[in-house]
Each structure stands twice: as structure tokens, then as C-alpha cells.
Amino acid sequence: MRTDTIFALASAPGRAGVQVIRISGPDAGTALSRLTGCPLPSPRHARLAALRDPVTGELFDKALVLAFPGPGSFTGEDVVELHLHGGRAVLSAATQALMGLGLRVAEPGEFSRRAFEHGKLDLTEAEAIADLVDAETAAQRRQALRQMEGALGQLYDGWRHRLTRALAHLEADIDFPDEDLPGGLSDAVRPVVEGLVADLSGHLADQGRGERLRDGISIAILGAPNAGKSSLLNAIARRDVAIVSNQAGTTRDVIEVQLDLGGYPVLLADTAGLRDAADQVESEGIRRALDRAAKADLKLLVFDGSELPDPATLALADDDAILVMNKADLPGAVAPLVGRPILPLSARTGDGVPALLSALEQAVAARYAPSGAPALTRARHRAALEECRENLHRALQAPLPELAAEDVRLAVRALGRITGRVDVEDLLDVIFRDFCIGK
Numbered sequence: 302m303r304t305d306t307i308f309a310l311a312s313a314p315g316r317a318g319v320q321v322i323r324i325s326g327p328d329a330g331t332a333l334s335r336l337t338g339c340p341l342p343s344p345r346h347a348r349l350a351a352l353r354d355p356v357t358g359e360l361f362d363k364a365l366v367l368a369f370p371g372p373g374s375f376t377g378e379d380v381v382e383l384h385l386h387g388g389r390a391v392l393s394a395a396t397q398a399l400m401g402l403g404l405r406v407a408e409p410g411e412f413s414r415r416a417f418e419h420g421k422l423d424l425t426e427a428e429a430i431a432d433l434v435d436a437e438t439a440a441q442r443r444q445a446l447r448q449m450e451g452a453l454g455q456l457y458d459g460w461r462h463r464l465t466r467a468l469a470h471l472e473a474d475i476d477f478p479d480e481d482l483p484g485g486l487s488d489a490v491r492p493v494v495e496g497l498v499a500d501l502s503g504h505l506a507d508q509g510r511g512e513r514l515r516d517g518i519s520i521a522i523l524g525a526p527n528a529g530k531s532s533l534l535n536a537i538a539r540r541d542v543a544i545v546s547n548q549a550g551t552t553r554d555v556i557e558v559q560l561d562l563g564g565y566p567v568l569l570a571d572t573a574g575l576r577d578a579a580d581q582v583e584s585e586g587i588r589r590a591l592d593r594a595a596k597a598d599l600k601l602l603v604f605d606g607s608e609l610p611d612p613a614t615l616a617l618a619d620d621d622a623i624l625v626m627n628k629a630d631l632p633g634a635v636a637p638l639v640g641r642p643i644l645p646l647s648a649r650t651g652d653g654v655p656a657l658l659s660a661l662e663q664a665v666a667a668r669y670a671p672s673g674a675p676a677l678t679r680a681r682h683r684a685a686l687e688e689c690r691e692n693l694h695r696a697l698q699a700p701l702p703e704l705a706a707e708d709v710r711l712a713v714r715a716l717g718r719i720t721g722r723v724d725v726e727d728l729l730d731v732i733f734r735d736f737c738i739g740k
């Protein structure tokens with residue numbers, strides 16, 4: 302564990318009313334006294350102080366200062382905050398003064414990493430801080446807050462404790478063997494392992510709910526050339542994002558727009574019109590459209606009400622598809638009869654677009670609304686949970702208790718890596734590198 306004293310701007314850089322510099326480490330208190338020329342303010346009480354560069358003696362700001370003595374601070378170390386006036390010149394003077402005192406600029410995520418290393422947070426809580434800072438919609442914020450309060454860490458730790466107890470039983474079986482039981486797992490342990498496999502499977506089979514909420518739900522707009530896909534994207538985004546023209550085959554690249562759909566983060570993609578294209582570039586566009594259709598969480602299939610229904614688009618109409626009939630403003634527009642509801646709308650006039658948005662919102666909520674249990678939010682967690690389940694499956698089939706015990710031990714380790722209860726040194730750089738400076 303490193304013990305030097307670090308500092309960083311905790312607020313966003315640039316002109317602002319206030320900017321906050323956070324300092325953490327054994328020399329944090331001394332550094333503050335050297336800047337103010339006064340003893341430390343009482344813990345967690347703000348005080349107005351004149352700050353001077355200890356080398357030149359020059360006044361560089363009058364600011365609120367706060368001290369949070371360790372271990373009751375965010376990082377667990379002595380922490381000091383300077384609430385300076387926002388702006389580059391003040392920041393650079395403060396940086397120079399702190400470096401002059403031998404302090405080091407923090408690396409991204411270093412404050413949270415120290416908090417983890419001092420046992421103030423587990424890894425899922427640390428990751429949730431990053432998610433909360435990155436949250437752009439209400440649903441993302443709620444999920445991150447819940448995880449930050451420890452809901453996910455408690456779930457995984459609870460499972461780990463269950464398994465650890467089972468392992469203790471198993472080891473007792475090995476030390477005091479019962480000759481009548483030839484199998485790997487005894488009657489006392491087998492139901493525990495089976496129960497956990499069931500819980501893990503339930504948690505893993507969540508359609509990526511938590512991960513989608515974190516990363517965004519992908520919706521692809523698909524249809525024949527000139528059906529009005531780009532017009533619809535522009536109508537939904539309420540800006541002129543994609544080129545619209547009466548020339549079939551206008552869109553080639555996938556064009557993405559981020560939306561907040563009733564609190565859910567959505568990535569809406571316009572794609573090339575589906576047809577047998579002779580043009581090489583257009584064919585590549587269609588390949589990308591179909592690729593996007595396959596990966597999308599939901600598909601928005603656009604039909605031109607003044608044309609016969611397009612078979613290539615109809616072929617994509619599965620349970621994850623919402624069908625719309627565009628150009629409802631044209632006098633002869635007719636919805637294709639395909640045995641399921643089709644929303645009439647006009648991308649040109651905007652009629653029917655609000656109804657489509659609520660249908661989309663409902664479809665998204667039906668799939669991704671949070672369930673009662675805390676959600677799986679990261680691929681890192683999913684991989685560890687799958688590894689855990691695999692080891693438990695192996696334990697259930699093990700012919701000898703010694704082999705079963707080794708599999709259960711591996712399963713316990715896999716769970717422990719999620720919250721950081723076991724050796725995770727190799728993981729820490731990867732996890733905290735994604736944080737921004739000052740967190």
C-alpha cells in the first residue's frame with residue numbers, strides 16, 4: 302500500500318464558482334497548515350482561510366478549507382479539501398504550491414482505490430461510484446446508488462458465506478469420513494451447493510438488465526429504402542441528424558443517437574434500407590444494418606404505408622420488434638396485414654410519434670425495469686459468477702470429497718474476486734483505471 306500524499310481536482314475543470322481540490326495521505330494536515338499558516342480547523346468544520354504559496358509567500362486565493370481526519374474519511378487516510386474559486390490560474394497556483402510541499406498529483410481512481418485498500422468500500426461499491434458519476438438518466442442513477450449502498454456486495458458476500466460454511470462441512474467429511482457415503486458431496490452439503498447453483502442461475506438469467514441499464518439499451522430502426530427511417534430518427538431526436546432524400550439507398554453508415562427514454566438510456570440507430578443492392582458500398586451498409594438488427598435489444602421496423610409490405614423487413618418481426626406504418630399522412634396509406642399491431646405515424650408531420658415513444662418506453666420498461674433483487678451490472682461480475690457456477694457444477698459431479706472440496710474452494714474464490722475479498726491485486730489496475738482523476 303502506498304503511503305505518499307496525493308491531491309487532485311475533485312470537481313470538473315474550467316471556470317466555475319467553486320472548484321474543490323482533495324488531498325489524501327499522511328501529510329494532508331501539514332500541507333493545509335503550511336498553506337494557511339494556521340493550525341488545522343476542527344474536523345469536518347469549514348473555515349475561511351487565506352492560502353499562500355509556502356515557497357514564495359504569495360497569496361493565491363481565499364478559500365473554504367476542511368479537514369477530515371483518518372480513519373473516518375472517504376479514503377480512510379487524513380483528507381483535506383480546499384474549496385477554491387473556480388478557474389485555471391487559481392488551480393495552477395494551488396497545484397504549484399502543493400507540489401512544492403512534496404505532494405503528488407493523484408492517478409485516475411486513486412482516491413477510491415485507497416478507500417478500497419483501507420476497507421472503506423468493497424469493489425462493487427467502488428465501481429458504483431464510477432457508475433453514479435457517469436449516470437446520465439434517472440434509472441442509471443438509481444441502480445448505481447443502490448449498488449453504492451452495498452446491495453450487490455451484500456448479495457455476493459452472502460453467497461460466499463453460504464459456500465464457505467458448506468466447504469467447512471466438506472472438509473470435516475474428509476477428515477472424518479463416513480464409509481457408507483461413497484460420493485463426493487455429503488447429504489448435508491449437496492442441497493447447499495444445488496441451492497446456490499439455482500440462485501446463481503436466476504441472477505445470471507436476467508437478460509442483461511443491469512448491464513443494459515449501465516451501458517444503454519440498443520434500438521435499431523430497420524426497413525426498406527425510402528420507408529422513412531432517417532426521417533423517423535430525426536423526428537425522435539428532434540434534430541437533423543441523418544440525411545433524408547427521396548433517393549433510395551441514402552443511408553449507408555449506422556447513425557446513432559442517444560436518448561433518455563423515460564429514465565432509460567437508449568442508443569437509437571438508423572440503418573441502410575434493406576434490399577438486394579448492386580452497389581458495393583450500399584451492400585456493405587445493408588450488411589451493417591443486419592448486423593445491428595441481430596445485436597439490438599429492440600427493433601423498430603418501419604413500413605411505408607403507400608407501398609406493399611417489404612418481405613426483408615417482415616422477416617425481422619420477432620418478439621423484440623415494434624412495427625410502425627410511416628407516411629400515414631399520404632391519402633392511400635394502408636397498414637400491412639401481418640397479424641400483429643402496427644402503429645400508424647408520419648415522420649413528416651410528427652403525428653403518431655409521441656404514441657410510438659410511449660410504446661417504446663413500455664417495451665423497454667417491460668424488459669429492463671429493475672426487479673426486486675439487485676442487478677448484475679458488469680461483464681466482470683458476470684464472468685466471475687459463471688466461473689463460480691461452473692466450479693459448483695463440477696463439485697456436484699465430483700467422485701471424491703477431496704475433489705469436490707477443491708471445486709467449492711475455486712467457486713468461493715470466484716465470488717470473492719467480485720467484491721475484492723480475495724487476491725485481486727492484478728484486477729485493481731484494470732478496475733480503477735476507468736475512473737476519472739479526483740475520484
Ligand SMILES: Nc1nc2c(ncn2[C@@H]2O[C@H](COP(=O)(O)OP(=O)(O)OP(=O)(O)O)[C@@H](O)[C@H]2O)c(=O)[nH]1
Binds near residue numbers: 526544628
Ligand atoms: N409523405 C411523407 N413522406 C415521408 C415521410 N417520411 C419520410 N418521407 C419521405 O420519404 C423519403 C425517404 O425518406 P428517408 O427518411 O430518407 O427514408 P429512409 O428510409 O431513411 O431511406 P434510405 O436511407 O434510403 O433507406 C423522403 O423523400 C422523405 O421526405 C412521411 O411521414 N410522410
Ligand SMILES: [K+]
Binds near residue numbers: 527545547548550551
Ligand atoms: K432515402
Ligand SMILES: [Mg+2]
Binds near residue numbers: 530532543544571572
Ligand atoms: Mg435513411
